[in-house]
Every structure is written in C-alpha cells, then in structure tokens.
Amino acid sequence: MEQRLRVVMAQLNIRVGDVYGNVEKVIEAAHKARDDLNAQVIVFPELTLCGYPPEDLLLRSSMQSRIEKALQQVKNAVKGIVAVIGFPWVEDGARYNSCAVISDGEELARYNKQRLPNYRVFDEKRYFESGSGPCVVELFGVPVGITICEDIWFSEPLKQACDAGAQIMLTLNASPFHRGKQAEREKLLAKRASECSIPMIYVNQVGGQDELVFDGNSFVVDGGGKVTQRAPAFEEGLFVTEFEIKEGALVPVPAQTTELLSLEASVYQALVAGVKDYVQRNGFKGVVLGLSGGIDSALVLAVAVDALGAENVEAVMMPYHYTAQMSQDDAKEEADILGVKYSVLPIAPMVEAFLSTLAPMFEGLGKDTTEENLQARCRGTMLMAISNKKRYLVLTTGNKSEMAVGYATLYGDMAGGYDVLKDVPKTLVFRLCEYRNTLGYVIPQRVIDRPPSAELAPDQKDEDSLPPYPVLDEILRLYIEQDLSADAITEKGFDKEVVRKVIRLVDLNEYKRRQAAVGPRVTERGFGRDRRYPITSGWSIGE
Amino acid sequence: MEQRLRVVMAQLNIRVGDVYGNVEKVIEAAHKARDDLNAQVIVFPELTLCGYPPEDLLLRSSMQSRIEKALQQVKNAVKGIVAVIGFPWVEDGARYNSCAVISDGEELARYNKQRLPNYRVFDEKRYFESGSGPCVVELFGVPVGITICEDIWFSEPLKQACDAGAQIMLTLNASPFHRGKQAEREKLLAKRASECSIPMIYVNQVGGQDELVFDGNSFVVDGGGKVTQRAPAFEEGLFVTEFEIKEGALVPVPAQTTELLSLEASVYQALVAGVKDYVQRNGFKGVVLGLSGGIDSALVLAVAVDALGAENVEAVMMPYHYTAQMSQDDAKEEADILGVKYSVLPIAPMVEAFLSTLAPMFEGLGKDTTEENLQARCRGTMLMAISNKKRYLVLTTGNKSEMAVGYATLYGDMAGGYDVLKDVPKTLVFRLCEYRNTLGYVIPQRVIDRPPSAELAPDQKDEDSLPPYPVLDEILRLYIEQDLSADAITEKGFDKEVVRKVIRLVDLNEYKRRQAAVGPRVTERGFGRDRRYPITSGWSIGE
Structure with missing residues (x-):
C-alpha cells in the first residue's frame, strides 16, 4: 500500500x-x-x-x-x-x-x-x-x-x-x-x-x-x-x-x-442556479418579467439579474386602474437599482376591448373574478408577445403559497416558462428579500414592508381573502409537506374553518398547478413530479 | 359442490x-x-x-x-x-x-x-x-x-x-x-x-x-x-x-x-366517456369551446354534445382578418345541426390594441409568429372569460399531431381544462369524423374535405410547414409510441430531413406539452404521465 x-x-x-x-x-x-x-x-x-x-x-x-x-x-x-x-x-x-x-x-x-x-x-x-x-x-x-x-x-x-x-x-x-x-x-x-x-x-x-x-x-x-x-x-x-x-x-x-x-443563502443560490441553467440550456438570450411593484416580482428580478446579468433581463410594468402610483414608482426603482431595461405598457385598451366585446354576452351577470383574471391574462399575453418577438423566456413570479391555494391566474400571471418562486412559501420570500439586501440594497424597503396585494380590484389585500401568511404557510407545510389531515392540523391549534378553507383551495387548484410552469424545488416537497395528485378527486376533507 | x-x-x-x-x-x-x-x-x-x-x-x-x-x-x-x-x-x-x-x-x-x-x-x-x-x-x-x-x-x-x-x-x-x-x-x-x-x-x-x-x-x-x-x-x-x-x-x-x-367506435366512445366524467366530476355545468370551422373543433363539438347534451355546450366563433367566410359558415352550420348555442365574437379590437401598444417596442422588428400567437391568445383569453363568468369548462381542440410538433399556441388555443383530441392523431381525427357521420350527419362534409389550416396568416395551410398528415403521423407513431431513433425511422423509407425536422419539433416542444391540459389517452402511448421527458435536454437527434 x-x-x-x-x-x-x-x-x-x-x-x-x-x-x-x-x-x-x-x-x-x-x-x-x-x-x-x-x-x-x-x-x-x-x-x-x-x-x-x-x-x-x-x-x-x-x-x-x-x-x-x-x-x-x-x-x-x-x-x-x-x-x-x-x-x-x-x-x-x-x-x-x-x-x-x-x-x-x-x-x-x-x-x-x-x-x-x-x-x-x-x-x-x-x-x-x-x-x-x-x-x-x-x-x-x-x-x-x-x-x-x-x-x-x-x-x-x-x-x-x-x-x-x-x-x-x-x-x-x-x-x-x-x-x-x-x-x-x-x-x-x-x-x-x-x-x-x-x-x-x-x-x-x-x-x-x-x-x-x-x-x-x-x-x-x-x-x-x-x-x-x-x-x-x-x-x-x-x-x-x-x-x-x-x-x-x-x-x-x-x-x-x-x-x-444559511437557509436563506442556500435557497437563494438554488434559485439563481435554477434560473441560470434553465434559461441558458434551453437556448434563450435572456428573460422578461412583469414587475408589479410587489415583493414577489422584486425578488425574481434580483434572482434573474444575479443569474444572467442585468443586460439579459427586461422588466415590464403593465399598470391598470387598480395599480397604485406607489407600485409604479417602486417597480421603476427596482429596475433602476439593478440597471435592467424597463418599460411601461398600460393594459387598459386591451381590457376595455375584451369587456366591450363580451358585454352583450355578460349582460345581467355581475362583476366577479372574471374581470380580475382578464387583467392578468392581458398582462400574460403581452409578456408572451415580447417573449416571442425577442426570444426571451418569460419568468413567472408566483410563490408556493399562491400556487398552493390557486391565488394566481392561469394563462395570466402564470403564463411563462419558469416559475422562480414556485416552491418558495411567501414567508420565505420576505426572508430572501431581506437576505438579498444584506448583500447590497436592491429591493426597496417599502416593497418588503407593504401589505401584499394583487391589485386586481380597488383596495384589494391578499389577507382579505386568505389568512395571514405565517398562518397560511404553516397550514400548507403541514398539509403539503407532511400529508397531515385537516383534523390533525386543527388539533395543532389552528382555526378549524380556516384549515378547511385552505385545504379545499389546495385540492381544488390541482388543475391550475398541472398547467403551471416548472420551477426549482427547494422544500422537502414541491409541486410537480414530487406530488402527484389526481385533478378529478372525490377525496373529502376531514379526518 | x-x-x-x-x-x-x-x-x-x-x-x-x-x-x-x-x-x-x-x-x-x-x-x-x-x-x-x-x-x-x-x-x-x-x-x-x-x-x-x-x-x-x-x-x-x-x-x-x-x-x-x-x-x-x-x-x-x-x-x-x-x-x-x-x-x-x-x-x-x-x-x-x-x-x-x-x-x-x-x-x-x-x-x-x-x-x-x-x-x-x-x-x-x-x-x-x-x-x-x-x-x-x-x-x-x-x-x-x-x-x-x-x-x-x-x-x-x-x-x-x-x-x-x-x-x-x-x-x-x-x-x-x-x-x-x-x-x-x-x-x-x-x-x-x-x-x-x-x-x-x-x-x-x-x-x-x-x-x-x-x-x-x-x-x-x-x-x-x-x-x-x-x-x-x-x-x-x-x-x-x-x-x-x-x-x-x-x-x-x-x-x-x-x-x-371497431377502432373508430371504441376511440369515439372513449372520448365521450372522458369528457363526460371529467366535466361532471369536476363540477362544471357545461362546456364552451372555440369553433374555427376546422375539423378538430367540429369533432370536439360532436363529442361534447354526445357526452353532455346540446343544452350544456356553447360554441364561439372568433373570426379575424384571416378567417375565411367558408370557415364562419361551416362553424355556424356545425352548431346549428347539433343545436348548441353559438356566438360570434370578432377579436380584431383586442389584437389591434395589443399591436398598437407593442408597436414602439417592436419597431424595426419584422412580422413573425408573434402576431399569429397573439390572435390565438386573444381567443384563449376570451374563452376563459366566458368560462369564468358562466362556470363552463373550456374544451381545447388540439390533436395529438399538433401537440407532438408544437403546432399550437400556449395560453392560446391550448388554453382550457380538457383537451379532447390530445391523444388522437390527425389522420384518426378524419376517420372519427367519418365514423360519427355514419351515426347521423353532424359534421359538414366540406369541413372534412378542406385542407387543414390554422388561419393565422393569409392563405396558410398546415402542409406548408408540416409534411402531409399521413407521413407526419407515421413518423410520430414510430418516434413516440415505439421510441425509434431518427435513423431507424429514416430506414423505413422516410425522407431523412423530414424525419429530423419532425423529431426536433417533438423534442423542442416538451415545454408546451408540460403546460397542456389533460386529455383522454387512447393510444399505446399518450403524452402526460405516459411519456416523461425532460424539458431541458441535450439529447441529439440521429442514431
């Protein structure tokens, strides 16, 4: 020897x-x-x-x-x-x-x-x-x-x-x-x-x-x-x-x-590695994404720039009537700090064209999420047109909490090739933003501190229709990563009706996830090949 | 005993x-x-x-x-x-x-x-x-x-x-x-x-x-x-x-x-059974689909009516500049024969609104498939709005040949919950139409006889960019169902370049299929859980 x-x-x-x-x-x-x-x-x-x-x-x-x-x-x-x-x-x-x-x-x-x-x-x-x-x-x-x-x-x-x-x-x-x-x-x-x-x-x-x-x-x-x-x-x-x-x-x-x-550093680097290899190995020159002024798209922008360089990233703000001026200001600031190309393309002309074409058919039917989804789909269509014309991949920005409960519009904000935050719960999105800012301030603090809103209706806040994110994310973790039942989660001290509502949403939205973009898995159980549920299911919520 | x-x-x-x-x-x-x-x-x-x-x-x-x-x-x-x-x-x-x-x-x-x-x-x-x-x-x-x-x-x-x-x-x-x-x-x-x-x-x-x-x-x-x-x-x-x-x-x-x-009867009944259970078990009142005047949507309409009854099916024709009058006439005739509700919603206002908003950004860049996809996405968005408002499921109409080579627009004609023909090759679509007409004439003969066209550009025909369907479908069968290589398929007497082009399209379009609606499997190898390919792949075509 x-x-x-x-x-x-x-x-x-x-x-x-x-x-x-x-x-x-x-x-x-x-x-x-x-x-x-x-x-x-x-x-x-x-x-x-x-x-x-x-x-x-x-x-x-x-x-x-x-x-x-x-x-x-x-x-x-x-x-x-x-x-x-x-x-x-x-x-x-x-x-x-x-x-x-x-x-x-x-x-x-x-x-x-x-x-x-x-x-x-x-x-x-x-x-x-x-x-x-x-x-x-x-x-x-x-x-x-x-x-x-x-x-x-x-x-x-x-x-x-x-x-x-x-x-x-x-x-x-x-x-x-x-x-x-x-x-x-x-x-x-x-x-x-x-x-x-x-x-x-x-x-x-x-x-x-x-x-x-x-x-x-x-x-x-x-x-x-x-x-x-x-x-x-x-x-x-x-x-x-x-x-x-x-x-x-x-x-x-x-x-x-x-x-x-650290947990934050490892997840952040995983997202960067995921974006880099997906974009480059699939032959794209760069990426385009919609900036809303919210925290998810701000984080995705930072990840994209760290993965691909500012010169290969384009950001588009697509305001509508419900987009706050603050959101437009913040989106521009994000793009300016990172030095990416930034455009503003208002969607009102398209939304109005759809609504007036559909008006006779919708007569007598009240407003509902249809009109909200329409805004999201006009934005998705716009980004896809840019993607097609410039051969840029569209990055989507839906986080795991949203993908879980279906708080996203199919063919709208879900339109795109790679969903960077697909497996990142919203509470972790906040931590990743804080982490990224410790390496250099790129995400305006106001974007992190504002209450999250989809801005698809006047004065809308995520927490109007969902429990607070720390509660939501813990219920989701127990249900998705640990396969616990509604009753078992309730026994851990959560409100019974809230638990059932969340689980019902997760189950109902399997059809959306089945058509979602792929995205990097960073938890013990992501969506995709990791979790194979039937869309058509008679499973009842409870024990 | x-x-x-x-x-x-x-x-x-x-x-x-x-x-x-x-x-x-x-x-x-x-x-x-x-x-x-x-x-x-x-x-x-x-x-x-x-x-x-x-x-x-x-x-x-x-x-x-x-x-x-x-x-x-x-x-x-x-x-x-x-x-x-x-x-x-x-x-x-x-x-x-x-x-x-x-x-x-x-x-x-x-x-x-x-x-x-x-x-x-x-x-x-x-x-x-x-x-x-x-x-x-x-x-x-x-x-x-x-x-x-x-x-x-x-x-x-x-x-x-x-x-x-x-x-x-x-x-x-x-x-x-x-x-x-x-x-x-x-x-x-x-x-x-x-x-x-x-x-x-x-x-x-x-x-x-x-x-x-x-x-x-x-x-x-x-x-x-x-x-x-x-x-x-x-x-x-x-x-x-x-x-x-x-x-x-x-x-x-x-x-x-x-x-x-018979083969045709069994496949047709499988499609009917698939539609019926998917729609009813997922709690939808009915379905809506886009009629183009082409053969695929005509067949889907017939299947939907046989599965759900005419009263639960709505058809929408969404013409644009490239939609032939013949297509509009045929679509209306299909709907009339089957007795379903039929609407005409032209998409020109939306398409023009997108194009003019994007014009400054696209200045100097030539026309390409972007403009075609835009038409398809305006149609998809329209159908989804109707779906949202009326709680009708959107049926998509892409056949297996199209899904294979990506001859379909993501978030456009691919927008919807159930793709009835997802596993039906185009040549079989023709046979199923002829079969259905033997049970009662519901699909105008002209629809079956016309050369297929997506009608997304002037005088477009499918066979301008694809080999004739009998050739295409046989290459696809050998590649998808039998896993043969390009060389092995070429040896069976197909043109080498055609084979390579088709296979390249199949490989490239995995990303589209990953976001496609589910649909009933009727061949020995469908897309979906049946065929698990990486999107990001360095596999080269050849031996």
Whole structure:
C-alpha cells in the first residue's frame, strides 16, 4: 500500500441527455485531475454520462449504444488516472444504474446500484433493476468500496462492502437540493461511517435540471463520522481530497471545509442556479418579467439579474386602474437599482376591448373574478408577445403559497416558462428579500414592508381573502409537506374553518398547478413530479 | 359442490378518492346482485374502495382509517352474497394493493397483488409492496383463485393458484383503454386459461379519470381460452355470468357476448366517456369551446354534445382578418345541426390594441409568429372569460399531431381544462369524423374535405410547414409510441430531413406539452404521465 491516496471529487454540472458532450467533459476533467492536481483517482457523480434524471430518454433505443461509445471513449482517452464513473447500462434485457472503475483502458470493476428510490421526485424503478452484491476494488493497494446515492440511506450496502474488505467508500450521487438537505446528508454519513469505522467520500453534482437543483456540497467524513472536508455549494469544480495511512487505517487529511450556507443563502443560490441553467440550456438570450411593484416580482428580478446579468433581463410594468402610483414608482426603482431595461405598457385598451366585446354576452351577470383574471391574462399575453418577438423566456413570479391555494391566474400571471418562486412559501420570500439586501440594497424597503396585494380590484389585500401568511404557510407545510389531515392540523391549534378553507383551495387548484410552469424545488416537497395528485378527486376533507 | 355458480361482474364507474361514496355504491351493487340477479358472488374491480389510480392520495395519513371504516361497512351490510373487493391496505408499515373475500361479515380470504406495474402511466411501486403467494378460497364448494390486473400478464401468479387447487380464476382489474386493448386482453387470457386449463372471469371498471379512460369490456373465458361472454364497452352495469359443472370441471354457460367495437367506435366512445366524467366530476355545468370551422373543433363539438347534451355546450366563433367566410359558415352550420348555442365574437379590437401598444417596442422588428400567437391568445383569453363568468369548462381542440410538433399556441388555443383530441392523431381525427357521420350527419362534409389550416396568416395551410398528415403521423407513431431513433425511422423509407425536422419539433416542444391540459389517452402511448421527458435536454437527434 502506498502512503497516500489522492482523489478528486468531480463536482460537475452535467447536461441531461447530452452523452457526447458529457463524455468530453469527463475526459477533460480526468486529464486536469491527473496533470494539474496530481490525483490518482477521480470520482464522478451518479449517471454522469447521461445526466440526472434522464427520465424516459433511458427508454430510447439508442441510449445504450451511445453509452457504449462514450464508455469506450473514456477507456481510450483516460490514462494515468483511475476514473470512477456512473452511467445506465443494459445487460440481458435489464437496465441498471451502474458505475465502472476505469484504469488505463481497462474496466477494473463494475457496480450496480442496489437501492432504487421510487418516491417523491424519483422514479428509478420505472427504469432500473436492482443490482446485487457489493463492489470492492483494490486501487493503489487500497481496497475501495463503491455505492451509489440511495444505497447509503440503508445500512446493508455499506456493510456488504465492509464485509468484503473495503477500507474506504466512494459514493456517487445525484442528490437534489432542498432546504436543510446537506445537514441531513452529513448526519447520515456520520452514522454510516461510524457503523463500519470507515472513511467516506461523497461526490455530488451541481446545477439546475427542470424542477431539480443540485447543490454539490461534495464532502468527506473520517472513520468516526467527522466531516473533514466540504466542497462549496452550487459551484462546479474539481476538489482534491487526500488520505494517509495511520496505524493501518486510511485517514483523510483535513482540507478546505466550506461553511454550510444559511437557509436563506442556500435557497437563494438554488434559485439563481435554477434560473441560470434553465434559461441558458434551453437556448434563450435572456428573460422578461412583469414587475408589479410587489415583493414577489422584486425578488425574481434580483434572482434573474444575479443569474444572467442585468443586460439579459427586461422588466415590464403593465399598470391598470387598480395599480397604485406607489407600485409604479417602486417597480421603476427596482429596475433602476439593478440597471435592467424597463418599460411601461398600460393594459387598459386591451381590457376595455375584451369587456366591450363580451358585454352583450355578460349582460345581467355581475362583476366577479372574471374581470380580475382578464387583467392578468392581458398582462400574460403581452409578456408572451415580447417573449416571442425577442426570444426571451418569460419568468413567472408566483410563490408556493399562491400556487398552493390557486391565488394566481392561469394563462395570466402564470403564463411563462419558469416559475422562480414556485416552491418558495411567501414567508420565505420576505426572508430572501431581506437576505438579498444584506448583500447590497436592491429591493426597496417599502416593497418588503407593504401589505401584499394583487391589485386586481380597488383596495384589494391578499389577507382579505386568505389568512395571514405565517398562518397560511404553516397550514400548507403541514398539509403539503407532511400529508397531515385537516383534523390533525386543527388539533395543532389552528382555526378549524380556516384549515378547511385552505385545504379545499389546495385540492381544488390541482388543475391550475398541472398547467403551471416548472420551477426549482427547494422544500422537502414541491409541486410537480414530487406530488402527484389526481385533478378529478372525490377525496373529502376531514379526518 | 353445487351444480351452478352464479357470479356478478360489477363493471362500475368508481370515483377516485371518494371512499365513503364508493362503499355505498359497492353495498348497493351487492344487494342488487343478490336480490335482483340471484347471484352467489359479486366481483368488484381493482382498488374499488379508493378508485384507480389514487396516486398520492394513498400517502395521506387517513387513507388507511377510511378504508378500514369502509371495509367494516361492507362486512356489516353485505350479507347473503360473497363480495370480492379491492382496496389499498397498510400492514406492518407496508402498503399493498389488496383484495378481500367477504361473506356474511367475515373475511374469508385476503390477496395482495404480486406484480406491480411501474411503467408507462403506472406508478405502483411508488406506493405498494409486492404480495407473495396465491389466494385460493372455497366458495360454494368451488376452489376459487384470485389475481389482480398485472398479475395475469405473467404466468407465475396463475400457476401458483392452480397449483393450490383453484378451479376458476377471478381477476380484478383497473385496466385503462387504448386502441386495440380489448383484443390484447382476450389474447392474453386465452393463453393463460389454456396454460392451466381453467376458466377465468375478468372484471374491469368503466369511466374517465383525468388522462385515463376505462372501457369495461369485462369478460369470461373457458378453460380452453375461448371467450364465452363479453360485457359491453363503456357501459356501467352488473353482468351475470354462470358456470356449471361438467365432468368435474367448471364450464361457463355462454351468455351475451357484445361485439367488439371497431377502432373508430371504441376511440369515439372513449372520448365521450372522458369528457363526460371529467366535466361532471369536476363540477362544471357545461362546456364552451372555440369553433374555427376546422375539423378538430367540429369533432370536439360532436363529442361534447354526445357526452353532455346540446343544452350544456356553447360554441364561439372568433373570426379575424384571416378567417375565411367558408370557415364562419361551416362553424355556424356545425352548431346549428347539433343545436348548441353559438356566438360570434370578432377579436380584431383586442389584437389591434395589443399591436398598437407593442408597436414602439417592436419597431424595426419584422412580422413573425408573434402576431399569429397573439390572435390565438386573444381567443384563449376570451374563452376563459366566458368560462369564468358562466362556470363552463373550456374544451381545447388540439390533436395529438399538433401537440407532438408544437403546432399550437400556449395560453392560446391550448388554453382550457380538457383537451379532447390530445391523444388522437390527425389522420384518426378524419376517420372519427367519418365514423360519427355514419351515426347521423353532424359534421359538414366540406369541413372534412378542406385542407387543414390554422388561419393565422393569409392563405396558410398546415402542409406548408408540416409534411402531409399521413407521413407526419407515421413518423410520430414510430418516434413516440415505439421510441425509434431518427435513423431507424429514416430506414423505413422516410425522407431523412423530414424525419429530423419532425423529431426536433417533438423534442423542442416538451415545454408546451408540460403546460397542456389533460386529455383522454387512447393510444399505446399518450403524452402526460405516459411519456416523461425532460424539458431541458441535450439529447441529439440521429442514431
């Protein structure tokens, strides 16, 4: 056994589906790890060659042949360093979530993931069969065990590898972010490492992929479960970790341990990463959004500018009769502070044209939300026209509380390609604004302090028709993230009728969410693939 | 053993989530089967108590307690007949797709589904653990075996039951429709029954549930695999099947064998069932749709009237400069023939208002699809206003070919709650129109014969920018339903560039489909839960 083992954690931003592009990135990283970082081993994330999650691209007939070609390229090009790399693999009619250990053109070992997550956002049993048995391979005299992501959430796979002699564990991951996730991971690895007294290297990818954001945060724990190194969150890079042999055991050399981000910082960075990758990877030059003078669009504007640069962001204020002058002033101020292009396009001519065309049909019927929705839809149509003409993506600004209770207009303020705050409850929106202002004042304080209003009717306030946001958000958290019933939530001290009203709204508005834009998941349970409810449902509220 | 066994196949239309409502329906059916039909056994579909597919309602904390209550109600109320009934069941932390045999307040047997589908539209491994071992229970002297749906697509579960002595098989199903599905089922059961020389009773539910339509078609095969009885498709009812003992074996008494529907008839009825249940179960008074004078909206109008009655359907023609007089005449004729309320609301005032407001911003930029989309979005906004004011659901009219290549405007003609033709390729739209006219002339022949046009620009024809529909639909079928690559499709004799263009459009337009209305699945692979593609994808077209 040599005296030192130098491993690179390849915390890469992988592109789903782009097998040929990903393999080039892999080869470049391996060469850099070998030549510049003097590493012996480089470990890539789960399913690196196809990206994660590949979804039904896995079912395409040519996925396997592309992967085979890519793997051959790795074998041909990666010499002088051992590469541990994940990819899907079909054998005897079964598809596995696999990884291979490649050294100088040879495949030294192969491992198939044993535990397949099939809950929340994960659908791995749709695609993969479970592997059986551990993988331990000797590298530079050290018996190295390998697991993939979900494996380590159970005791057995690690225990198998240790029983087979592993003295260090590599774990390849594509582990999506949610608030507090890194603390969970580190707690888990501390437990696992201690169970077997073995050091572990946890490699995760970074970047946004539709609903998911990957935060990186690759890290190392020693045999006692202590974190000895942590790579930065949301930052692509090759991070070296080194081990030395002390009294016959592998001991990680303590290295840069980036501080854990605060909740606000981690969520904010997740939103920025989500916007950046969604916009750029879908080929848009920039984004356009409607500024209302309210807090949600102010936050989205800040995120967009941090993600894409002010020169790629356009803001449009679309006032109507109910838009306060204060809202127009604040919207302009937001745009001015951040230096984005700002336009004012009043919607009255369109709204009036619709209303007068519809007047004969609506005769005798009173005013209701129809007229409010019409305003929102004129704004949505305007933004989409700008989007079409300039090839800018429309960012929508609905937060999770609004998406939950349907406090948004389909094809109106919901019109757009990416909903930045889709999984951010309103109370967290406030905290994120305060946080962003600590980095530099960009959101006028008045925008944060004003009572929220959709301004679709005279003197309208959100809290006229909804409970105060701290109450609403807690009921929503218990109902959506914890699946509690109305009765169970009421027992926690909330008003029974308020709870039932909120839950009824959540259930009723499934049809709106089904047509909503995707947006980055930042809580333990977002909307989208994470929460699959029928639209047509006879479920009754209560126990 | 008695000389006869009388079994009722309860081909019911079950409401997802409505446990308390479903159990009442079950009890009523059991009493009717006992009292009016003189049956000894009644067999209900898979997961009857919660409906299928319950999706994440299964994760709600109170699902199990509701099911327990419902099952107790069945035990208390159903006497004098044996009920075989499906429901989800949690035991020792594991959830099963179960069924119980209930007789005079006692549970005689329990079976847990062994094979869990987790492909296409199915997510059963998200919720259920697999059962182990067969269930054979003696009823009236006959050893009866039980399986649930997916079980019989494999040899093993039936073989287990036969090895355990079963002389007849009951199979409980929630098997969704697609074109040709009943022939597949019958072929399969013929094979299974022959393998074990055992008669089988196949019970399926009916009705629409979001993307899925269940066609019923419950049927019976004898021990040689011959169909001896077939209940009608898409019709709720209790269907008696009787067996007699001949030379020690159970032989089904031949009974009403409803003819298999033609492809056109079955798809048309699936659309009608889908519309009816979606509209009524979501509490809408009726529907409104835009009539363009084209074939898609003409077909949707006919389906809507057949599903809901003319008095619950409103049609709106929204002409613009490019709308031919012929289109307006045809739209009016369609509405007149079917007797629905018809209005004409020109969109020019709104389109002009948008264009003049946007003119300064668009100065120097040429005309493009922006102006076309604007027309579609003014129409969508108009229909949504009518929907809001009158509480009518908007039906959209985009067919599968259009949804595939994105030949539709988000928030424009895609605005609405249910897309009737979402899974109907354009070539099949033509056939369905011809079929519907054989039942009574409702779609003017000229509408069927005219070359399709979106009429969003002067003299526009679909085939100016798309290949002829027979070519397009075949390429789409090979790509979407069969997952073939561009090269593999080209090898079948299609033009390489055309194939690539079509596939590129399909891939690019995933973002539109993600925000599309749900609609009834009628092919082997629809959009929606059936086909889960990333929006952000680097997959390249080719091999």
